[in-house]
Amino acid sequence: MTSLHTTSSTFTKSILILGTCLLVAGLAPVAADPETSHAAEARAKTAWLWEYLRGNPPAPDKLAEISVLYPQLDLEGAEACDGLAFATLAVWQDKGPDQAARLAAALSGAHAARRAAARERPVTTEESAEARSKICYLFDHFVETGPARSKVPVLVEMYTRLTTYDRSAVDNRLTAQVGTLRDTDAARADELQAVLETMQQEGETVVFPAAAPGGATAKPKAFTPSTDQWPALQANLILGTQAIGGPYQFSDRPYLLEVAHEIAAMGSNLIKFNAVFEGAPYNMAREEGIASLSDLFDKHSVYRELMTMPFTYYHIWTYPAVETKWQDGFDEAEEKALYDELRDFAAYLLAKYNGTGKQFYLGHWEGDWYLSGATDPKVDPTPERIAAFTRYLQTRQRAVDDARRETPHENVAVFNYVEVNQVVKGLDGTRPTVTNAVLEKVNPDFVSYSCYDVLAEPDRAAALHRALDEIESKLSPKDGIEGKRVFVGEFAVKASLAGFDGERHAAANREFLRAIVEWGCPFALYWQFYCNERNPDHALGHEGYWLVDARNEKTPLYGFFRDYYRELREFIERETAGGKSPDADAIRAEALRILRPS
16 A cells, blocks of 8 residues: 555544445445345334443453444444444543454454445446445545545545546546646645545555644645546436435435435436425424525535535526515515525626536526416416516526626526416417516526426427427527426326336337437436335325335446446447547437437
8 A cells, every 4th residue: 555644542543443444335236135124123123232331341242243343234223333333432432442443353354244244235327336436535625624544444435446447537537637736735635645545456444634734724625527537427417316205215314415415326417306405205303593595505404415416407496585575566675685695696606616617597497387386287377477487587587697697606506487387278378377478578498398298299209399499489698507497396197107118118208318318408307316205006106207216226227327427428438539529419419319219
């Protein structure tokens, strides 16, 4: 092993050896996938043991039992037990270093056993893609906050689960990050370089200095990819999904963060979610001192973590904390409050993420239901509601326009979008919709189409294209925005319509997605990662708007998403390595190749 810091303390060295193994279990697959009840039993026993050892000397039989139990833990159980283990070690470090060293050695051995079991299995492309995403996420987080010693084992283990191609891509990306960081924070760059070398050499640990010389406090400059690096990291891959909310999840993490991590692990750099202050759809408690959207993203623990994740494209249902009742006339005070909060939020995003390459799309749920006041296509809006909703949407657009004009920024973008969902019923012009009665007067940056109204048409693709053409015809050119400005914000052929046949479900959605990409939509967002609609009449209890079902089983459609991202990223990286970064048209052409009928 080379270029690693050293320490003279025997106990510290023991703890750091332990550190390299810790958390590997939480992310690394083990040789066999235990039944849920078996894993739960192992978790309960292991948790009890760590709690017991916190107040009692480490007896050999208890340590031996931990070594037997750890390989039986599932991902969630291993993460939870690791947390208890560190707490126990911290207690013994103060009152009995020799005992702490024994605990460290035992836990190190337990994690080593899990890592050895993982190495017995061949590396799959799916596992490699997930490992690559997690490594990049953790390294991005390290750039912002500094390396966390306890996370190094995650990187070491994940690095061993990369294919040769993914390993080369990770090496290039992380080396570039360290080089960029060295100009602004040399001490942190040295720490990250040590982490990278330990990953590459499968080292046992990285020992960091107690503190950087002089106690460096300056925040490092955000990593901005150079021209020859951006495609693999930030290219628009078109396809995405969302985390709006659902009745099931599989970890103790807040719902939004659980789904976000799963979406990133799948290979996506886009997420759609709802900005809420409390309650549904994420069942979050309101945090103190949060009175605006800017506060929410700057102070709330969930949203703060979400914004550190490796997403480039953020599609956000954005509703200010101020109450705006446009339906009854939208007076000047309400208009000013709405404008002020949205303008401040857009300016916050532009300033906070200046230079990062991130793009934010601020919009709302299905606008035609808002316009009519009913989720019933038979109900048409009144002229008064049309006028009020138009003014409401104009105010939202003006707020974003002014923030962009008045806030210095580069390599970051904030856009406003309007979502429509009842296009077909207004195609002949006899019935008012957001598309034919509002869009021209607002001319938003983008329009999102929640396109369920075309799914019942005999020729879905043709109906979709007619609707998209109609929406596009209502938009006027906008300075600084090129290409088509209509995207599909929701599409899904639910699994229940395919008889819960996973392959049929995947094929139907893949066919419809091809029609979306053929038209030229910049984004196509599948509804959604976890299903949000229960149905007790179905054996699985849900309608099947999912990529991962209520049993935590990845569907064939999930497999398609994962493979799509991998293939498209590999294409972009190959082209970039050859000296020519592919433009949007080239990426779309490759996406259509991937989407061709099997």
